Structure formats: C-alpha cells, structure tokens
Amino acid sequence: MYINSDLMTFRQHPFEELIDEFIYFSASWTYRALIELLSTREMCIPNYKCDAQNYPVAVIGGPNSDIALHMATNLCLYKIPQLTYGSSSSVMNSNFQAVFSHWMFPNEAHQYMGILQLLLHFKWIWVGVISQNDDHAERFVQALFPMLSQKGICFDFIAKFPQRTFSNAVTGMVAEGIETFRTVMESTVNSLIVHGEIQSMMVLRMLFHLSKFEGIPVKTKVWIMTAQMDFTSLPFQRSLDIDFMHGTLSFALPSKEVKGFQKFLRIRNPTLNQEDGFIKVFWQEAFQCSIPSSRVDHTGGKICTGEEKLETLPGSFFEMSMTGHSYSVYNAVYAVAHALQAMHSSQFKHKTKVNGGTWKLLIKQPWKLQHLLRSVTFNNSAGEIVSFDPNGELLSGLDLINWVTFPNQSFLRVKVGKINPQAPLDNVLTIHEDSILWPTRFNQVRPLSICNDHCHSGYLRTKKEGKPFCCYDCLPCPEGKISVQKDMDNCFQCAGDHYPNNDRNVCIPKVITFLSFEETLGISLATFALSFSFITVLVLWIFIKHKDTPIVKANNRSLTYTLLISLLLSFLCALPFIGQPEKLSCFLRQTAFGIIFTVAVSSVLAKTIIVVLAFMATKPGSSMRKWVGRRLAYSIVLSSFLVQSTICTVWLSTSPPFPDLDMYSVTEEIILECNEGSTMMFYVVLGFMGFLAIVSFLVAFLARKLPDSFNEAKFITFSMLVFCSVWLSFVPTYLSTRGKYMVVVEIFSILASSAGLLGCIFSPKCYILVLRPQLNKRELLIKKN
Known part of the structure; x- marks a missing residue:
C-alpha cells in the first residue's frame, strides 16, 4: 500500500484504503510489487519514468516481519519512508534501513517481559515453544530463552512450523508439520508459547485437522500467542473446528472501534467500486458465489447478488470488529497524513513554491518526510494518542486477550490484562484472572504446567x-x-x-529429660538400692551380733566389717546418679563410686590373700605365719584406697565432671547429664578397679581347691566372677547407650556387682549364723587334711 501525492483526497474515504490492502507472503511477490510501485504505471521497468507515474512518498506494508525487510532493501535506496504494521526493528540489516523504517508495533522487549510475567503469575515453569522456521523466530527464541531460564522456567521442546515451500515439496512440508504436531501433543506441558505471524493460524488449524487422519490424540493446551499472530482462514477452513482456541491467551496490539467502521463494512459490496479487484475476489471466496463480470470464468453455480451481508459470515472467516493489524494500518495512514499536513503547513513550502510547489519538492526528496514522521504525534478518531519513539517504534503497550469460542464458529476476544511499558519491570503485566475462561478440560481451574508434581514440605x-x-x-x-x-x-x-x-x-x-525419682525407672532403681542397703545393714548386724562365733572370727572380722560397710556405701552411692544433675552431685558421684568400690574390691582381695596365706601357714615349718594378720590386710586395703584416691584427685583437679546438656544423642530429648570432663580419667578409675577384681579373681580361682575347711576361696571366686562379668559387659553396653539410659546402665552395674559380692560371700555364712547355728562350732570348722 502506498501514499501518493493525491493523499489529500484520502480523508474522504479512509476505509477504502484499508480494504485495498493485500499481502503476498513471498519475497518475490514483495519485490515485484515494489518494482511496479517504483516504475511507470503498467510498466515493470525499474527507474524508467515516463507518462503517468507513481510518486510514492511513503509505503505501508506488513504484517510479516520479512515484508519489512524486503521493503527496506529496495525503498531505502530511494530514501522512501516505510511504515510496517508488523515487527520488528531487529530484522533490519543495517542502521541505514532502520532510519527510514517505522513500526506500528511497540518494542518487542515489552512482549518478552509480558510473556515472562504471564508465566510467573500462573506459575507455569514447564513450557513448550512452537515458532516459525525463519530468522525472526530464531531471534525470538534466543531472546526469550535466557530470560525464562533465569527465572526458573524451562522448555520441554522448541518446535517449528513447517517451512513454506514449493508445491512439489508439499508432502515433505505436511510430514514435517505432522511431526511437529505430534511432539506438541505428546508433551506433558500444559502451556505452549506460539510465536507466529498472520499465516501461522492457518497452519495451526490445518495441523489440528490433519491430526484426525494421523491418529494423533489431541490434548488440550493453553496456547500463549504473540501479538504478531491474528485469526485468518483459508476458504476451505471455514468449516473447521476452532475449539482448540477456547481459553487461549494472546497478546495483541491495542485497538478501539473506529467510528463509522461498522457502517462502512455493512455498505461494502462488489458493485460499489468496480475497480476494487480485491473485494471481488474476497466476495466470491467468502460467499462461495461468482461474479460474472469478474476475470474468473463463470463455470456455473451460485451468482453473487451483491446483497450478501458480511455480518452473516462466521467469525472465524471474517470479523466485523477492527483487529489489531487493521487498527495499525489505520493509524499508519493517518500518521503519514499528519506528517504531510505538517510539511504542507510549514514555512518550508513558501520557499519552494517558485520551484514548482511543495508536492514537486516532496516527489524529488521524499526523505524530507522522514523527520516529520518520526516526530509526529496525534490523536486518532478513536481518541488514542499515536506517536513513535526515537527508534521509530510505536509508543504503546499490548493487551492480553482471552479467546472464547462458540460451536457456531464464532468467538470473542476478551481483554483480561495489559502490558504497561512504563511500569516497573516486575509489574509490566497486569492480569484480571477472574475474567479468564480456561479450556474446558481444566474445569475453570487454573491449569498447572510443571514437569512433575511439586515436592511437598518434608x-x-x-x-x-x-x-x-x-x-x-x-x-x-x-x-x-x-x-x-x-x-x-x-x-x-x-x-x-x-x-x-x-x-x-x-x-x-525437645523435652529436657534426666533419670528422676518421679519416673518408674528411677523409683525402681532407688528401691533396689535402698533394699540392698537394708539387706547389707542386716548382714552387718548379724555379723556384729555373732562376732564372737567361730565362723565370724574365721573370716577376719575387720575385713568383713570393712567389706560390708563399703558394700553398704556402694548401694547408697547409686542414689546420687538419680535425680537432676547438679554441680555437687556431678563432682562427687563418680569419684565416690570409684573409691568406695576400690575399698570393697581391695577388701575381697585382702580376704583372698589371707585365706591363701592362712592355708600355707598351717604347713609345718612354714615361714608364712608372719604374714598372716591384720597388718597385711590393712596394707592391701589402704594402698588400694590411696592409689584410687590419687587418681580421683588428679581427675577432679584437672578436668572434673560438670552438669551438661546433651542435645544430639537422642532425637526428641535434651539430656541433662553429668559430663565426665575427662573420659580417659573415668576409664582409668574403672580400669584400676578392674585390675583389683581380676587379681582377686585369679588368686581365688587358684585357691578354689583348698580343703573344705578353707572354702572361703570358692565363695570369693564366684563373687569375683559375677563382679567381673558385670563390669566387662558394662563397657560396650555403656558406649552403645544414649541419654539417661547410660546412667541406668551404670546404676545397674553398681547394684548388680555389689549384690553379687554380698550374695556370694555372705549368704552361706548368714545361712549358718541364722538357720544352722549348730554348725557354727570350732571343731566342725577345723578338719585334718
């Protein structure tokens, strides 16, 4: 479409110029139209001027991006301004071409940001892309891919529409299209970005139609279409379903209904303007009739009457409302008209009238209009401001449209949002989600588009x-x-x-816990400790009561009393282990236990050695008699006591135990415990007691076969066997236990080992003292070998 020097007559019938627009998508047709435009009328000879001539001062073309590129290739040589109602400025091969180009389309970066904000708003992070097979689509993907990836959105696939080709390769094009469609339908994405142009809708409808014959199951998707696309149909597609479009979201150039446009459409018919070849062709295709006067041979069939009404056509074939592309053409025409008006009214025309007037100068120098076009600003008849930025791109936002289809092939475009380039980057897109009708499959619930289900908390x-x-x-x-x-x-x-x-x-x-006197386990252990203490006191009382009897005298009364008192204290020293750990109890309980048990074990050791020495001393001429006596027993007990006391003193002075919180041993509890301070010193204390016990066990074991009169060694052997068994099993059990049960293990070991000593050593003697006193006689205890 071009604007020539007769443009001033355009204002009388502006819609006629809009209807006269015709687009050929191929480069060859575009170049041919440009050559004809730049040549003498009815003569396609470049640069040949004679007779009636065309004098284009500006050219409007589109809507495809490659149309703008093909236009610029030729028209820039003549410095003729061009207005493209497609996108984008990135298709220009040089800055020189861009200087003479204007776009009735905003900067594409706004649309990229709008797509990003749309996906983020609906939390669609798993998307697919289908685009045209051209350089413009490649630039679209290259610009969009990093933007989406940085925000956590990724692509399942990036497919392409089949590339336009010659008719002899149509089979390959169809096969390519079917494979693309199969990829789309087999994908798990629910949201699909479609980047196309005016013809892409026709291809998309065709793919849906062919899928029925190829057995491809059709899955409902939410199509997200770019503003370059529009609803177009080939004549044979008028009856094809458009259900797949229901719920589609698309960006669109803002458009308003222009006053008088509906009236203009209603009065259009092929007889109104005989020279309008486009409307004749359109009329025959739209109403499936023929016009006898047309160049197409009349082969019979329905004759066009000219009374057919455009509003009776399905919406998928012809829309009565002004679309975004038509609105752009309308604004482009008026932009040129306003630029010409500004040039006509400038002072510059007065200086050039002597040379033939303004129009003659403009014909020779059309580039003069370029500056005025770039700076033009006007209000169109719909009340909107039209202007361009310094790059020649339209200063405008984009609308977000929700497509609502109906069974009768009609549809509605419902505005549900808008891109505002002036807003902050994170708020470029505003969406009225309540107004959106989703595809039927989603039952009016916001669709999810994720690769797999969300990972829930935990x-x-x-x-x-x-x-x-x-x-x-x-x-x-x-x-x-x-x-x-x-x-x-x-x-x-x-x-x-x-x-x-x-x-x-x-x-x-976590719950703070410790072995307390209020829980069953603590009460049970305390009861056992007190019970054994009472038994020990009872045994001690029995021995004191029968202190002058032979069996008590024979067992060394001093060592017996010392052993019973130490066992009594051993049972009682289990009590500080129960209850809330405090500084004093932590400081004393392990050392007190170590020292008391050392006295008990050393007393057993002393008794064992005395028994062995007593047997050896009875042999005639034995020199062992001088060793048998209280002095040796006291020396063994006292030396053991001093060694263990020294170890405990070093422990308490260097790294004493203290109250501590163990937060990690038990998952659900904080253990209030006594930290041993130096674990090594704790095991040294146990080690020394173990050493005494093993020595006592070995000595008693070696003396187990002494005559019956001296069977004390057998009782000691059994008692030390119990003692050593308890404490040998204590170490691994203690190390494998956590929390308050470590304390339980230690208390149990104290009570069990002490009870073993008490039972094995003193129960036979108490049996004789209490139940069989007749056996407690000296003559019965002394037997000959």
Whole structure:
C-alpha cells in the first residue's frame, strides 16, 4: 500500500484504503510489487519514468516481519519512508534501513517481559515453544530463552512450523508439520508459547485437522500467542473446528472501534467500486458465489447478488470488529497524513513554491518526510494518542486477550490484562484472572504446567539426569533435617533444642529429660538400692551380733566389717546418679563410686590373700605365719584406697565432671547429664578397679581347691566372677547407650556387682549364723587334711 501525492483526497474515504490492502507472503511477490510501485504505471521497468507515474512518498506494508525487510532493501535506496504494521526493528540489516523504517508495533522487549510475567503469575515453569522456521523466530527464541531460564522456567521442546515451500515439496512440508504436531501433543506441558505471524493460524488449524487422519490424540493446551499472530482462514477452513482456541491467551496490539467502521463494512459490496479487484475476489471466496463480470470464468453455480451481508459470515472467516493489524494500518495512514499536513503547513513550502510547489519538492526528496514522521504525534478518531519513539517504534503497550469460542464458529476476544511499558519491570503485566475462561478440560481451574508434581514440605528435590532443571525427583529430607516449603533444593537442620516431626516439615521443641525419682525407672532403681542397703545393714548386724562365733572370727572380722560397710556405701552411692544433675552431685558421684568400690574390691582381695596365706601357714615349718594378720590386710586395703584416691584427685583437679546438656544423642530429648570432663580419667578409675577384681579373681580361682575347711576361696571366686562379668559387659553396653539410659546402665552395674559380692560371700555364712547355728562350732570348722 502506498501514499501518493493525491493523499489529500484520502480523508474522504479512509476505509477504502484499508480494504485495498493485500499481502503476498513471498519475497518475490514483495519485490515485484515494489518494482511496479517504483516504475511507470503498467510498466515493470525499474527507474524508467515516463507518462503517468507513481510518486510514492511513503509505503505501508506488513504484517510479516520479512515484508519489512524486503521493503527496506529496495525503498531505502530511494530514501522512501516505510511504515510496517508488523515487527520488528531487529530484522533490519543495517542502521541505514532502520532510519527510514517505522513500526506500528511497540518494542518487542515489552512482549518478552509480558510473556515472562504471564508465566510467573500462573506459575507455569514447564513450557513448550512452537515458532516459525525463519530468522525472526530464531531471534525470538534466543531472546526469550535466557530470560525464562533465569527465572526458573524451562522448555520441554522448541518446535517449528513447517517451512513454506514449493508445491512439489508439499508432502515433505505436511510430514514435517505432522511431526511437529505430534511432539506438541505428546508433551506433558500444559502451556505452549506460539510465536507466529498472520499465516501461522492457518497452519495451526490445518495441523489440528490433519491430526484426525494421523491418529494423533489431541490434548488440550493453553496456547500463549504473540501479538504478531491474528485469526485468518483459508476458504476451505471455514468449516473447521476452532475449539482448540477456547481459553487461549494472546497478546495483541491495542485497538478501539473506529467510528463509522461498522457502517462502512455493512455498505461494502462488489458493485460499489468496480475497480476494487480485491473485494471481488474476497466476495466470491467468502460467499462461495461468482461474479460474472469478474476475470474468473463463470463455470456455473451460485451468482453473487451483491446483497450478501458480511455480518452473516462466521467469525472465524471474517470479523466485523477492527483487529489489531487493521487498527495499525489505520493509524499508519493517518500518521503519514499528519506528517504531510505538517510539511504542507510549514514555512518550508513558501520557499519552494517558485520551484514548482511543495508536492514537486516532496516527489524529488521524499526523505524530507522522514523527520516529520518520526516526530509526529496525534490523536486518532478513536481518541488514542499515536506517536513513535526515537527508534521509530510505536509508543504503546499490548493487551492480553482471552479467546472464547462458540460451536457456531464464532468467538470473542476478551481483554483480561495489559502490558504497561512504563511500569516497573516486575509489574509490566497486569492480569484480571477472574475474567479468564480456561479450556474446558481444566474445569475453570487454573491449569498447572510443571514437569512433575511439586515436592511437598518434608522433601527436597534432586535433578533428574538427562532432563531440564524443571524436572526433578522428590526425596525425603535426611534424618534431623526439615523443609517447610514446596520444591526446596536443600533441607535445613533444626536448632539444637528442636527436632523434626515424622513428616520432617516442622521443628518441635525437645523435652529436657534426666533419670528422676518421679519416673518408674528411677523409683525402681532407688528401691533396689535402698533394699540392698537394708539387706547389707542386716548382714552387718548379724555379723556384729555373732562376732564372737567361730565362723565370724574365721573370716577376719575387720575385713568383713570393712567389706560390708563399703558394700553398704556402694548401694547408697547409686542414689546420687538419680535425680537432676547438679554441680555437687556431678563432682562427687563418680569419684565416690570409684573409691568406695576400690575399698570393697581391695577388701575381697585382702580376704583372698589371707585365706591363701592362712592355708600355707598351717604347713609345718612354714615361714608364712608372719604374714598372716591384720597388718597385711590393712596394707592391701589402704594402698588400694590411696592409689584410687590419687587418681580421683588428679581427675577432679584437672578436668572434673560438670552438669551438661546433651542435645544430639537422642532425637526428641535434651539430656541433662553429668559430663565426665575427662573420659580417659573415668576409664582409668574403672580400669584400676578392674585390675583389683581380676587379681582377686585369679588368686581365688587358684585357691578354689583348698580343703573344705578353707572354702572361703570358692565363695570369693564366684563373687569375683559375677563382679567381673558385670563390669566387662558394662563397657560396650555403656558406649552403645544414649541419654539417661547410660546412667541406668551404670546404676545397674553398681547394684548388680555389689549384690553379687554380698550374695556370694555372705549368704552361706548368714545361712549358718541364722538357720544352722549348730554348725557354727570350732571343731566342725577345723578338719585334718
């Protein structure tokens, strides 16, 4: 479409110029039209001027981006301004071409940001892209891909429409299109970005139609279409379903209904303007009739009457409302008209009238209009301001349209949002979600478009090998960690005084616990300790009562009393282990236990040695008699006591035990315990007691076959066997136990070993003293070998 020097007559019938627009998509047809435009009328000879001539001062073309490129290739040589109602400025091969080009389309960066904001708003992070097979589509993908990836959106596929080709290769084009459609339908994405232009809708409808014959199951998708697309149909497509468009979201150039446009459409017919070849062709295709006077041979059939009404055509074939592309053409015409008006009214025309007037100068120098076009600003008849930025792109936003289709092939474009380039980047797009009608399959619930289900709280996501980063597996959080949100990449540790719940999505405060006198276990252990203490006191009382009897005298009364008192204290020293640990109790309980048990074991050792020495001393001429006596027994007990006391003193002076909180041994509890300070010193104390016990056991074991009169060694052997068994099993059990049960293990070991000594050594003697006093006689205890 061109504007010549007769443009001033355009104002009388502006819509006629809009209807006269015709687009050929191929480069060859575009170049041919340009050559004819620049040549003498009815003569296609470039640069040949004679007779009646065309004098284009500006050219309007589109809507495809390659049309603008083909126009610029030729028209820039003549410095003729061009207005393109497609996009974008990036298609220009040089800055020189861009200087003479204007776009009735905003900067494409606004549309990219709008697409990004749309996907983020609906949380669609798993998308597909289908685009044309050309350089413009490549630039679209290259610009959009990093923007979306940086925001956590990834692509399942990037497919292309079949490339336009010659008729002899149509089979390959169809096969290519079917494969593309199969890829789209087999994908798990629910939202699909479609970047196309005016002819892409025809191709898309064709692919849906062919899928029925290819057996491709059609899945409902939410199509997100760019503003360059518009609804167009080939004549044979008028009866094809458009259900797939229901719920589609598309960006569109803002358009308003122009006053008088509906009236203009209603009065159009092929007889109104006999020279309008386009409307004749359109009329025959639209109403499936023929006009006898047309160049097409009349082969019979329905004759066009000229009374047919455009409003009776299905909306998928012809829209009665002004579309975005038509609105752009309308504004482009008036932009040129306003630029010409500005040139006509400038002072410059007065200086050139002597040379033939303004129009003659403009014909020779059309580039003069370029500056005025770039700076033109006007209000169109719909009340909107039209102006361009310094790059020649329209200063405008974009509308977000929701397509609503009906069974009768009609549809509505419902505005549900808008791109405002002046807004902050994060708020470029405003959406009225309540106004959106989604595809039927989604039951009016916002569709999800994710590679897999969300990882709920309590899980973390891990990347799937060979898949985009939006695809992941969900694994439970590791032990002791939680996640509180969906799709977390890492779980985090609860604070030391908290622990995860079973679902691992909440941290629960730990309960402070210790072995107390108020719980069943603590009461039971305390009861046992006191009971054994009472038994020990009873045994001691029995021995004191019968202190002058032979059996008590024969067992060394001093050592017996010392052993019983130390066993009594051993039972009682279990009590400080029960109850809330405090500084004093922690400071004393292990050392007191170590020293008291050392006295008990050393007393047993002393008794064992005395028994052995007593047997050896009875042999005639034995020199062992001088060793048998209280002095040796006291020396053994006292030396053992001093060694253990020294060890405990070093322990308490260097690294004493202290109250401590153990937050990690038990998951759900904070253990209030006594920290041993130096674990090594604790095991040294146990080691020394173990050494005494083993020595005592070995000595008693070697003396087990002494005559019956001296069978004390057998009782000691059994008692030390019990003692050593208890404490040997204590070490691994203690190390494998956590929390307050470590204290329980130690208390049990104290009570069991002490009870073993008490029972094995003193029960036979108490039996004789209490129940069989007739056996407690000296003559019965002394037997000959």
